[in-house]
Amino acid sequence: MTNPVPPPQKPPAPSQNNGWSFHLVSLFGIPVQIHITFLVLIIWIALQGSPSKTEPALFRLLFVLSVFTCVLLHELGHSLVAKRHGIQTRSITLTPIGGVALLETMPRPREELFIALAGPLVNVAIAILIYVGGLIAHLPMKFPITEAPNSLPTFMTYLFVINVILALFNLLxxxxxxxxxxxxxxxxxxxxxxxxxxxxxxxxxxxxxxxxxxxxxxxxxxxxxxxxxxxxxxxxxxxxxxxxxxxSGHTAREAMMREFHTLNTGDSLRKAADMLLAGSQHDFPVMSGNSVAGILTRSALMRGYAQEGGEAYVAEFMNRDYLVVPPDMALEEAIVQVQGVTNDPILVMEQGAGGEPVLMGLLTQENLLEFLKLRQLQDIRSNRPERY
Ligand SMILES: [Zn+2]
Structure with missing residues (x-):
């Protein structure tokens, strides 16, 4: 027999681009984006200083670009080591307060050591290169720094210090x-x-x-x-x-609310309100015959009551866009599907004998929190003997 589980309805995929970042270049197959505030920073720096003295402004601009190249190399360090562990990087975004490498999946904490170390080590390597390069080229660094990075030696000194700071700061x-x-x-x-x-x-x-x-x-x-x-x-x-x-290790079925009431599309808001008051259920699946037509949430019920009173039909105010997951879906995955998408309950549905979807339960935020809390208490009691 084939798997009788209906495919989950996919929520809109999280946008790769938050609208404020622009694609700059792809390196090692990783899209590098630049946040708009960073462009603003560059323009601001370019506009600093008087037009007659463009050189300091040019050095400043060059300096900022160099610093962000170092930040980019730092993030690439994370990404390339992650790749060696089989983890792809979705994107690298550069912002004025630093870079962010977005990994496809989080590595296990124990595997994370080298991925986390790679970024700061890149900055250490750059600092060493600058130092050794300065010695070879007879361009000694100037400490302490007293002037702006307007000449090659001071420029390199600044870049050296920045990389040491980047390494140390990130290693806090x-x-x-x-x-x-x-x-x-x-x-x-x-x-x-x-x-x-x-x-x-x-x-x-x-x-x-x-x-x-x-x-x-x-x-x-x-x-x-x-x-x-x-x-x-x-x-x-x-x-x-x-x-x-x-x-992890649990399914939607285990955490779902199994005892619940439903409404019909022809029911009035008054009936829904009575059910809301009578029990502890906040959100009601609305049935049309044997199939689900939508969900009437508590907030929608209140809104409907305020707008049209108790005689209005629930069908008018129910939410027709609802998420469906199969009961055997990993709970972890079900949580990821709702996070940031909706606060409404997810419907847990299974394919019935005749191929029709059957409503098995509701996965509400409240139930989910209770389930996780109980898991936590159980873990504390058993102290996770399976791990060591
Ligand atoms: Zn880092």
Whole structure:
């Protein structure tokens, strides 16, 4: 017998281009994009200084381009090592605050060590090249830096320092920066991936908080913004990772709501309101005969009530675009399908004996959170003996 599972309805694929980035070039098959704010920065730098003295402006421009070439090489370092581990890079985007290499899949924390190290090591290599190149060409670096990068020696000195800073800054053990990933990778050899992530994130957030206090006391606002950004990014990464881990190995069937009520297209909003009040269900599948016609969510019900009162039909306010997944779909995958797409419940449907889709359950945000919470409690109790 063939697999009786209907294919899942695909949500719109996440856009590769967020609309603010432009394709620049493809390197090693990886599209390199440039964020519009970076172009603005270049134009701004070019416009600095008086027209009679174009040379400093030209050096500044050249300097910014050189720095971003170094950032690009840093990201390529991550991408090429990831490729050796069988992970493709979807894109590299350059922004004024740095670069981002978007990998197709996240490597396991333990495999991540070399991918995370590759970026900063590229900057170390560039710094060494500049230093050795300067010695060979008898262009010694000038320390301390007192003038702008308007001559070749000062230019190279600046570039050397920038690369050392890029390497050191990215190696700070602050998740999700490279150093935080290296730290997690090392921790993951001694504990579970989730525990390693939690500890790496906490240490990173503690350091980010210290940095934030320091920035506040010294009035360095850019640094403060960065500290807040790193703090929040760490928390988000940690949550996303925990969700993924807790869901892995489970199916949509296990987490779905199995006992639920349905409405018919001819039912009134008043009936829907009664059902909403009578139970704890917020969203109702709306049936037309034996097939699903849509979902009436709580917010749609409220909106309908406000606009037309209780006598209006549910069919008028139900959402006809709903996501369907088969019961045996990996829960991880089902979560990825909804994330950022909809807050409505997903319908879990299976093909019946006659080939018609049969509604098996609802995957709501609430149910999903409860399921993951229970998994977490179970994990804490059993302390994940399967890992070590
Ligand atoms: Zn990096």
């Amino acid at each position: 053990p602050v998740f999700p920066m490279d150093g935080g990933r290296v730290f997690r990778s090392v921790l993951a050899h001694f504990m579970s991936d989730v525990q390693a992530t939690v500890i790496a994130v906490r240490v990173g957030q503690f350091l980010a908080a210290l940095l934030g206090v320091y920035a506040f006391l010294t009035g360095q606002w850019m640094l403060m913004v960065l500290a807040v950004f790193v703090y929040m990014a760490g928390g988000q990464e940690s949550n996303a990772f925990q969700t993924k881990e807790l869901a």
